[in-house]
Amino acid sequence: MSEANMKKSILRAYAPASIGNVSLGFDLLGAALKPIDGSLLGDEVDIEIAEQFSLVVTGRFADKLPPDPDSNIVTRCYQHFIAVLEQQGHAKSAIPLLKMTLHKHLPIGSGLGSSASSIVAALHGLNQFFAEYFGKIPFTENELLLIMGELEGQISGSVHYDNVAPCFLGGLTLMAEHKEQVALQLPMFENWYWVSCYSGMNVSTAAARNILPKQVSMSNTIQFGRQLAVFIDALYRKDEKLAAAMMLDVIAEPYRKSLLPRFDESRAFAEQHGAIAFGISGSGPTVFAVCDNIENAKIINQWLTYNYIQNDTGFSHICQLDTSGASISHS
Numbered sequence: 001m002s003e004a005n006m007k008k009s010i011l012r013a014y015a016p017a018s019i020g021n022v023s024l025g026f027d028l029l030g031a032a033l034k035p036i037d038g039s040l041l042g043d044e045v046d047i048e049i050a051e052q053f054s055l056v057v058t059g060r061f062a063d064k065l066p067p068d069p070d071s072n073i074v075t076r077c078y079q080h081f082i083a084v085l086e087q088q089g090h091a092k093s094a095i096p097l098l099k100m101t102l103h104k105h106l107p108i109g110s111g112l113g114s115s116a117s118s119i120v121a122a123l124h125g126l127n128q129f130f131a132e133y134f135g136k137i138p139f140t141e142n143e144l145l146l147i148m149g150e151l152e153g154q155i156s157g158s159v160h161y162d163n164v165a166p167c168f169l170g171g172l173t174l175m176a177e178h179k180e181q182v183a184l185q186l187p188m189f190e191n192w193y194w195v196s197c198y199s200g201m202n203v204s205t206a207a208a209r210n211i212l213p214k215q216v217s218m219s220n221t222i223q224f225g226r227q228l229a230v231f232i233d234a235l236y237r238k239d240e241k242l243a244a245a246m247m248l249d250v251i252a253e254p255y256r257k258s259l260l261p262r263f264d265e266s267r268a269f270a271e272q273h274g275a276i277a278f279g280i281s282g283s284g285p286t287v288f289a290v291c292d293n294i295e296n297a298k299i300i301n302q303w304l305t306y307n308y309i310q311n312d313t314g315f316s317h318i319c320q321l322d323t324s325g326a327s328i329s330h331s
């Protein structure tokens, strides 16, 4: 696109909410979400050329973020991205200044990968923007994922890719954490519905990581490894029953569920009403129930809406996996 046309246009990047861990894969599995009613469940970042850098924050959860733009992870994404462009040999004077607008649709500390959604929308948006501006994509998908993980690490206290990878790539992803292949996309059952209910409370990811023991017992280590290996095999063999049976969390849920009022009751209701799996999304308080038919998903969604939500910021959605991941549009 010519510079004159770019000056007139706004690029928008969207990045969906995600479920970290998916119960059985602490820090190693993640899934991107898309409500089946078409509602938006993810952050958006607009990018346009300006006289100076600025970040504007709007949207339902904008006022829950620090007011200082420099504390916003989107500003840090911009600064980091530009620094790497300069290291790559782009002259500072050849890099245009930008106005970025974050539409903060996801609640903070919700277990829906809120910081990851902002990071992915910002970095995917910047990569596409500069691809159009320079006529060459600055970073490959894998290089960009490495940067996304680094930024996520700045917020949660340790690098984990189980939100940024599904959010960026879409679907269900397994972390390989190899420098040339950070994440792998896995097959998923198209008939699975993921009822995702946010209670409205705030759980800090860093705090929910700190309450976990630093050592895992031998029996839990063996169960964790067995479940993950059998789950992946079952996905490829399309064995739904065995895959669902492996979706148990022996690493985090036993410690984190005490932070979540009505967790055991919600699991019991979901299981009695046909859920084939139930767990904490990321570090909570969002919980998810997996159903293999829409009728059960509707019953569980309604119960969670009335019983798990604790204030008027909470919500519940029947979702399927967002297989597209982050996306770009222009206006």
Ligand SMILES: Nc1ncnc2c1ncn2[C@@H]1O[C@H](COP(=O)(O)OP(=O)(O)O)[C@@H](O)[C@H]1O
Pocket: 064, 065, 066, 071, 072, 073, 074, 102, 107, 108, 109, 110, 111, 112, 113, 114, 115, 116, 118, 155, 156, 203, 204, 205, 206, 282
């Ligand atoms: N754009 C942003 N989106 C979400 N959190 C942000 C953003 N910018 C800065 N933060 C800060 O990062 C922290 C995110 O907390 P965390 O518990 O990791 O949330 P989540 O689990 O929802 O990603 C909060 O302290 C929040 O103020």
Ligand SMILES: N[C@@H](CCOP(=O)(O)O)C(=O)O
Pocket: 020, 021, 026, 027, 028, 109, 110, 111, 112, 113, 114, 156, 160, 162, 163, 205, 208, 209, 252, 281, 282, 283, 284
């Ligand atoms: N693997 C991480 C996932 C955190 O997800 P979030 O949505 O709560 O940020 C963990 O369990 O700590």
